[in-house]
Amino acid sequence: MARKYSELRAKMSPTARAQAEEQTRQLLKEMPLQELRQARKMSQQQMAKSLHTNQSNVSRIEKRTDMYISTLRNVIKAMGGDLEVVARFPDGSVRINQFEDIDEAIKT
16 A cells, blocks of 8 residues: 655654655765656746747757757746756866857857
């Protein structure tokens, strides 16, 4: 018989609940585009409308492992976000801003 999550959660120890919450936070920090779109409660159809394309193109974009920065930026903007490219080094992080010029060049 299926049990409600709330019942199972109520039986968990406070330590186990805290560990589960931390694990959830970590999982939400990184995810594939498809899962990000779903977490933002958007359908491929809604995304396609925002990107001025069709649903099958959105599906193809979500399956790509390699794409242009401009394509990724457009997808993120369609979800209501902004894309930042950050290089991480042992002695610190650097935000790469040269890709911001792409939008300006396209507009002019």
